[in-house]
Amino acid sequence: MIADVITVTLISIGLFFFIAGTAGFIRFPDVHSRLHALTKADNLGLGFVVLGVVAQADSGWSVLKLLLVWLLALTAAATTAQLIARFALPPGERP
Amino acid sequence: MTLGDAFDILLCLLILTAAAGVIGGRDLFGSVALFIVYGLLLTIAWVRLGAVDVALAEGAIGAGLTGVLLLGAAAKMDDGAGQRPSFRPGALLLCAGVAGGLGWAVVSLAQPAAGLIPLVRENLPVAGADNPVTAVLLNFRGWDTLMEAAVLLIALVGVWALSPEDSWGGRSGLTQRVRVDGVLGTFGRFLPPIGFVVGVYLVWVGTSAPGGAFQGGTVVAAVWLLAIMAGVVEPPPVASIRLRLLLMAGPAVFLATGIWGFAAGAFMAFDPAYAKPLILAVELVLALSIAATLALLVIGRPRRPQ
Structure with a gap:
């Protein structure tokens, strides 16, 4: 019962970040601010969803697997965001 | 109707919408992007049906790898950016025929279908x-x-x-x-x-x-x-x-x-x-x-x- 309350709360917070990220993706004016909105959803939104599911996990291994999923998604999102952000810069300003 | 049924109906509607978007997309790149979304939605559908093996294959090959192949192909085909591919009535008829035939085959299966599970x-x-x-x-x-x-x-x-x-x-x-x-x-x-x-x-x-x-x-x-x-x-x-x-x-x-x-x-x-x-x-x-x-x-x- 307590686990369920924790799960519902954490996943709701996660969903809030996903909705905010989606709204930002649609409404923000340029590539870089849209990337900011999207990675925020990936990092915090998925993080809270994973933590919510962790409360339901039946073994330590499941917890580790879930955290690995979050870590991999974090790394992939951060990397692709960097690559897209650099590509979106005007050619003269690229580092 | 349970919550699960509602989710399944919503999922089917999303899959159909994504499929329609792939066919009627404004340009090749948009169609390919929606095709990947379609593959990911289909992956969720396979999970809902309890077919995790198929879901893994659909996610990895159907959405992921085929998506990359199509992105590469679209980048090579796109001569005028944002150009819509030309409309081919013959291809439309052929695809509609195949889809109709498949649908008919599924609907006309004996009910309840025992299948090969036993x-x-x-x-x-x-x-x-x-x-x-x-x-x-x-x-x-x-x-x-x-x-x-x-x-x-x-x-x-x-x-x-x-x-x-x-x-x-x-x-x-x-x-x-x-x-x-x-x-x-x-x-x-x-x-x-x-x-x-x-x-x-x-x-x-x-x-x-x-x-x-x-x-x-x-x-x-x-x-x-x-x-x-x-x-x-x-x-x-x-x-x-x-x-x-x-x-x-x-x-x-x-x-x-x-x-x-x-x-x-x-x-x-x-x-x-x-x-x-x-x-x-x-x-x-x-x-x-x-x-x-x-x-x-x-x-x-x-x-x-x-």
């Missing part, structure tokens, strides 16, 4: 795999899987055949210029070791849990591609004997076990005593061949002189 359950103890999906793919219907592996190999031969005379035998794709300590360079060294372990694990658990040669092979192919794009490794030259042996090892080992099946009575018949090690061996070698074939399909034809 037959598979009955024979599972002698199949050499606890996962019924693997038992069907590698043992009961090994033929189909052998053909799939062969089709992949033939597709790669077809891609290679498009290479012009001066680059035949050379390395596929273009030279990647990546800073070693840059974002992509670091990512290309960080992810492949983890991905390789995940891929081999997916093959290994395939006999007793969802997973298998195609799913695991696709994961290995993806991290190999990443290592190539990040400039960590070079794709091998097409003329390399070792590469060709790797590509044909999977189908060849599978075919050899099939011929050995004559000892147990028929082509592709596995002796129950050896079924488990045979299936595992075929899966492991097949996964490596599939990984190499898929990765080279994405990189494309040889482009650099030998």
Whole structure:
């Protein structure tokens, strides 16, 4: 019962970040601010969803697997965001 | 109506919307992006149906790898940016006919359909795999899987055949210029070791849990591609004997076990005593061949002189 309350709360917070990220993706004016909105959803939104599911996990291994999923998604999102952000810069300003 | 039913109906509507978007998209790139979304939604649908093996295959191959192939193809076809592909009534009729025929076939199935589940359950103890999906793919219907592996190999031969005379035998794709300590360079060294372990694990658990040669092979192919794009490794030259042996090892080992099946009575018949090690061996070698074939399909034809 307590686990369920924790799960519902954490996943709701996660969903809030996903909705905010989606709204930002649609409404923000340029590539870089849209990337900011999207990675925020990936990092915090998925993080809270994973933590919510962790409360339901039946073994330590499941917890580790879930955290690995979050870590991999974090790394992939951060990397692709960097690559897209650099590509979106005007050619003269690229580092 | 339960919450689950409501979710399923919503999911079906989303799948249909995504499919309509793929067909009626404004431009090629948008259609391909929606096709990937469509594949991911379909993956969720397979999970809802309890078919985790199919979901893994759909996510890795249907959405992921096919998506990358289509993105590459769209980038090469797009001459006028944002141009809508021309409307072909013949193709529309043909596709509508096939879809209608499939729909009719599904609707006209006998209800309730017993299917082959009881037959598979009955024979599972002698199949050499606890996962019924693997038992069907590698043992009961090994033929189909052998053909799939062969089709992949033939597709790669077809891609290679498009290479012009001066680059035949050379390395596929273009030279990647990546800073070693840059974002992509670091990512290309960080992810492949983890991905390789995940891929081999997916093959290994395939006999007793969802997973298998195609799913695991696709994961290995993806991290190999990443290592190539990040400039960590070079794709091998097409003329390399070792590469060709790797590509044909999977189908060849599978075919050899099939011929050995004559000892147990028929082509592709596995002796129950050896079924488990045979299936595992075929899966492991097949996964490596599939990984190499898929990765080279994405990189494309040889482009650099030998």
